[in-house]
Amino acid sequence: MNHFMCYLKLFGVLLLRIPEIRDYVVNKLNYILNPRSIAVVGASRSPSKIGHQVVRNLLDSGYKGKIFPVNPKADEILGLKCYPTVSAIPDDVDLVIIAVPAPLVKNAVIDCANKKVNGMAIITAGFSEVGNKEEEDEIVKIAREHEIPIIGPNIVGLLNSTYRMNASFAQDLPYSGKIALISQSGALIIGLIGWTWLYKVGLSKVISIGNKADVDFSELIVYLTEHDPETNTIAIYMEGTDAGPELVEACKRAAGKKPIIILKSGFSKRGELATMSHTGSLAGSARIYKAAFMQSYVIQAEDLFDLYDKALALSLQPPAMSDNILVITNGGGAGVLATDAAEKYGIPLSDTPPDLAEKMKNYMPPFGSTKNPIDLTGQANEEWYYGSIVEAVKHSEVSGVIVIYCHTAITDPAKIATKIAEASKIAREYKKPIVACFIGGKEVEDAADWLKEQGVPTYPVPSRTVRAMAALREYGKIIERANLRKKKP
Ligand code: ACO
Numbered sequence: 001m002n003h004f005m006c007y008l009k010l011f012g013v014l015l016l017r018i019p020e021i022r023d024y025v026v027n028k029l030n031y032i033l034n035p036r037s038i039a040v041v042g043a044s045r046s047p048s049k050i051g052h053q054v055v056r057n058l059l060d061s062g063y064k065g066k067i068f069p070v071n072p073k074a075d076e077i078l079g080l081k082c083y084p085t086v087s088a089i090p091d092d093v094d095l096v097i098i099a100v101p102a103p104l105v106k107n108a109v110i111d112c113a114n115k116k117v118n119g120m121a122i123i124t125a126g127f128s129e130v131g132n133k134e135e136e137d138e139i140v141k142i143a144r145e146h147e148i149p150i151i152g153p154n155i156v157g158l159l160n161s162t163y164r165m166n167a168s169f170a171q172d173l174p175y176s177g178k179i180a181l182i183s184q185s186g187a188l189i190i191g192l193i194g195w196t197w198l199y200k201v202g203l204s205k206v207i208s209i210g211n212k213a214d215v216d217f218s219e220l221i222v223y224l225t226e227h228d229p230e231t232n233t234i235a236i237y238m239e240g241t242d243a244g245p246e247l248v249e250a251c252k253r254a255a256g257k258k259p260i261i262i263l264k265s266g267f268s269k270r271g272e273l274a275t276m277s278h279t280g281s282l283a284g285s286a287r288i289y290k291a292a293f294m295q296s297y298v299i300q301a302e303d304l305f306d307l308y309d310k311a312l313a314l315s316l317q318p319p320a321m322s323d324n325i326l327v328i329t330n331g332g333g334a335g336v337l338a339t340d341a342a343e344k345y346g347i348p349l350s351d352t353p354p355d356l357a358e359k360m361k362n363y364m365p366p367f368g369s370t371k372n373p374i375d376l377t378g379q380a381n382e383e384w385y386y387g388s389i390v391e392a393v394k395h396s397e398v399s400g401v402i403v404i405y406c407h408t409a410i411t412d413p414a415k416i417a418t419k420i421a422e423a424s425k426i427a428r429e430y431k432k433p434i435v436a437c438f439i440g441g442k443e444v445e446d447a448a449d450w451l452k453e454q455g456v457p458t459y460p461v462p463s464r465t466v467r468a469m470a471a472l473r474e475y476g477k478i479i480e481r482a483n484l485r486k487k488k489p
Pocket of ligand 1: 041042043044045046049050051070071072073074084098099100101102104123124125126154155156185186187
């Protein structure tokens, strides 16, 4: 498909298509993502089957709502009474997870429509991603006629760490936090949940969206930004969309309220083909997506690390409201690497304001450097870190601080982390972001993990640290642009 056709299909701008974000979907997402009761259609008696695992995960995750297994061949699953159909359940049902083979899904959807459930999430594969668009369309038609949103098909399920709900066949709930993760790839979701524990990246909700035959990114974005207090940042893995105008509209609605970071894949020739057979989506041209993201206040991620690094920073720290970022380090080399990265990622360092440079001399030996990056030298102790960070954040011309620590034999990383965490509380009072880079072995990694738990995004290399700060600056600019837009008559 040439670029012009791709533009038309994805973003429909020249056709002047009015974006349609359905209110009933946004309203019902509250029941789907925070359900009071869940039915599992295809709750198998066999522990190796997906439907069985979903019921087990609901129980193991500590879900407090009602669980109704549905299987016409069973009386009981994992100690829970089993129902032959959804309509046989005597209670109201908010969410139905469907995990029966594709040929059985349509009847299950009709049953859910008769029961007037609030929403469905279809795990089953075998629809548009393998060319079976007709059946997918029929299912969606039924659901839309009854105003019951469908998430999927071809998904892992839904997870909510606040309500301790693992309605999926992912192995575990994620490490808890304020980032909502939406992903078109289910397998990536499962892997990325593992990363949340490894890298202390806290998620509020995990939404596997798969073929997105009905509910699309736009409706989820509107729900998460306008109705979900548990979420302050939205991270998205996207393969493609044919609802470009809706996506742009939703992102514009979110601008300045909650940051949205998108990792878009499928830009290579073969990647485009892989996208089509994975989730049946149109991958589209990189240039068109990038332009649309820029126009709609989206922060773009380059890879999975970048997606999580930026989301972590944005979920834990305030935005940087000017370009004046100060780097404080105990290692000259790490400082140089940070300086190079700052230029690369669009936040080039400028000189330390002279009055601040003078104050910084109190926190370094005579051979330290007060230039930006500020080099406290290898002798730096935790008090110097604390003092220099606090002086920096109090200064009106500094809008954010990157703190770098390289392990030395004369410092205890845990003590350094403690003082950085204390200084970050002062930074918060001044609404200035702090990100940290901890370089070293296991002891340093433990201190870095602790620091993240205290709300300071911490990374193992200067480039990733600086890129995270650049995202905080980018979000600062987005807020300014969004405010300007609001002021325009
Ligand atoms: N209502 C409810 N349950 C029913 C019905 C019905 N009408 N009819 C049959 N069942 C029961 C079955 O009897 C069975 O229970 P049992 O084992 O106790 O007899 C249970 O439902 C499951 O049915 P099966 O035919 O055994 O189906 P199976 O579990 O093998 O497969 C599944 C179903 C998992 C949905 C499969 O079709 C599928 O789509 N798998 C792929 C899922 C996937 O990969 N999704 C994308 C994730 S993203 C990623 O890449 C990780």
